[in-house]
Amino acid sequence: MGANAQTSVPTFTAGQVLTAQQQKEINTGIPVFATTTTRDAAFGGTGEKTLAQGQFCYLESTGKLQVYNGTSWVGVSSMRKVARFTASGTWTVPAGVTYAIAHIIGGGGGVGADTAPTGGTSSVAFAGGTVSSTGGPGLLLPIINQTSGGTTGPANSGQAGTGAGYHNSSTLANSNGGTANSAYIVAGADVTPAASITITIGAGGIGTGAGSSTGGTGYVWIEYEE
Amino acid sequence: MELTFAQVENGIVVNIVEATQEWIDEQPGTWIEYDDSCPCGIGYTVTDGKCVLPPKPYIPLSE
Numbered sequence: 378m379g380a381n382a383q384t385s386v387p388t389f390t391a392g393q394v395l396t397a398q399q400q401k402e403i404n405t406g407i408p409v410f411a412t413t414t415t416r417d418a419a420f421g422g423t424g425e426k427t428l429a430q431g432q433f434c435y436l437e438s439t440g441k442l443q444v445y446n447g448t449s450w451v452g453v454s455s456m457r458k459v460a461r462f463t464a465s466g467t468w469t470v471p472a473g474v475t476y477a478i479a480h481i482i483g484g485g486g487g488v489g490a491d492t493a494p495t496g497g498t499s500s501v502a503f504a505g506g507t508v509s510s511t512g513g514p515g516l517l518l519p520i521i522n523q524t525s526g527g528t529t530g531p532a533n534s535g536q537a538g539t540g541a542g543y544h545n546s547s548t549l550a551n552s553n554g555g556t557a558n559s560a561y562i563v564a565g566a567d568v569t570p571a572a573s574i575t576i577t578i579g580a581g582g583i584g585t586g587a588g589s590s591t592g593g594t595g596y597v598w599i600e601y602e603e
Numbered sequence: 604m605e606l607t608f609a610q611v612e613n614g615i616v617v618n619i620v621e622a623t624q625e626w627i628d629e630q631p632g633t634w635i636e637y638d639d640s641c642p643c644g645i646g647y648t649v650t651d652g653k654c655v656l657p658p659k660p661y662i663p664l665s666e
Contacts, residue, residue: 464605465622484619487644492656494644497619512619512645580607580619585642585656594621 379437381409386419386426407433407442413450462597463533468501468574470601477568477601479508483559485530485592486513489584493517496559497579499595503566504574510562513592515582530581530593559595568601607637609647609654616647616654 383402389395402408410416413436420428430447442453460468470477484496496512559579568574581592610618611633619637627634635652637643643654 463621465620465626467626484621492642492644494619494642495646497621497645515644577618578621580621580637582619582644583607583637583642 378411379409381405381435382411382415382437383408384410384415384419385422385424387424388426407435409435409437412436412438416450457600457602460599460601462576462578462599463594465578466576468576468599470568470570470572470574471603472570473603474568474570474601476565477503477599478563478565479503480596480598480600481508481510481562481564482533482596483510483512484579484581484595485559486515487582487584487590487592488516488518489586489589490518491584491586491589493584493589494582496582496592497595498577499559499579499597500575500577501564501597501599502575502577503564504569504572505566508562508564508566510560510579510595512579512582512595513559515584515592518586518588529591533594533596559592608634609637609643609649610634611649614649616643616645616649618645619643 383405385402386408387399387402389399408416408419410419416434416436420426420432426432428445430445432445433453434443434445434450435441436443443450444453458471462468479501481499481501483499486496487494493515495515498509498511500507500509576597578597579595581594583591605621605623608620608622608627609616610620610630635643635649635654638653641653642656643649647657648655
C-alpha cells in the first residue's frame with residue numbers, strides 16, 4: 378500500500394476537531410486505494426462518506442482513475458497503445474482489450490528489366506477473418522539501354538522500388554516504380570484477451586536485371602485501448 | 604534475424620514475407636528462404652526447392 382493509500386473516506390460534523398490522519402485522508406484530493414476491496418470498504422461506514430455519483434478514486438492495483446456513476450465504478454480515461462510489426466510475428470491481446478484496429482501495408486513492388494515481382498501480402502489473422510493488404514504489383518522496365526541499379530523502397534513503407542533505367546526511345550519516358558506501391562488497409566475487429574493473432578509482413582518484391590530495385594517491406598501496426 | 608521467405612503452395616510461390624526462422628518454423632505449409640542466386644516472386648514456379656525464373660520479356664526491335 379502506497380503512502381497516499383487510505384482505507385476510509387471520512388465525513389465530518391460542525392465544530393469537529395480533525396485528527397492528523399483525517400487531514401491526510403482528505404488532502405490528497407482524490408482518495409487513493411490499494412485495491413477495489415479497500416475502495417468499497419471505505420464508504421458508508423460509521424464516520425465515512427456515503428458513496429454517491431461523481432466520486433472519484435485512484436486505484437494503486439491498476440494505476441487507473443475511476444469515477445462512480447451512481448451505479449458502478451467506471452474508468453475515467455483509457456490510453457491508446459500501438460503494437461507495431463516490421464516482421465512477421467504474433468500479437469498477444471493484452472488483458473482487458475476487446476477491440477483493436479489494424480493498419481496493414483503490403484510489400485512494395487519490385488522493379489527491373491528482367492523480373493519485377495509483386496510485393497508480398499501483409500495480413501492480420503483476426504478470429505473473425507484474416508485481413509490482408511496486397512503487395513504492390515511490380516513494374517517491368519520497358520528499356521533497352523540501362524544505367525545503374527534503382528533505389529530500394531523505404532523499409533516498412535510498402536513503397537515500390539524506383540527503377541534507374543532509361544531507354545533510347547523518343548516515345549517512352551524513363552521508367553520508375555511510381556505505380557507499384559502496395560495497398561493500405563485499415564480494419565477493426567473484436568478481439569479476446571490473451572488470444573494469439575498471427576501477423577504476416579509482406580516482403581518487397583525483388584526486381585532483377587538492369588535498373589532493378591526492391592520494393593519496401595510491408596508494415597502492420599495495431600491500435601488498441603486498455 | 605529477419606529474412607525473406609517464400610510461401611509455396613502446389614509448387615507455386617503464393618507470398619513472400621519478412622520473418623525470423625523461428626516464426627517460419629511455427630507456420631504450416633512449405634516455405635523456402637529467398638536466395639539471391641535464385642530470385643523468387645509471387646506466381647513463380649518452384650522446382651526442387653528452387654524458384655524458376657520466368658523468361659525475360661520480349662523487347663521489340665522497333666523500340
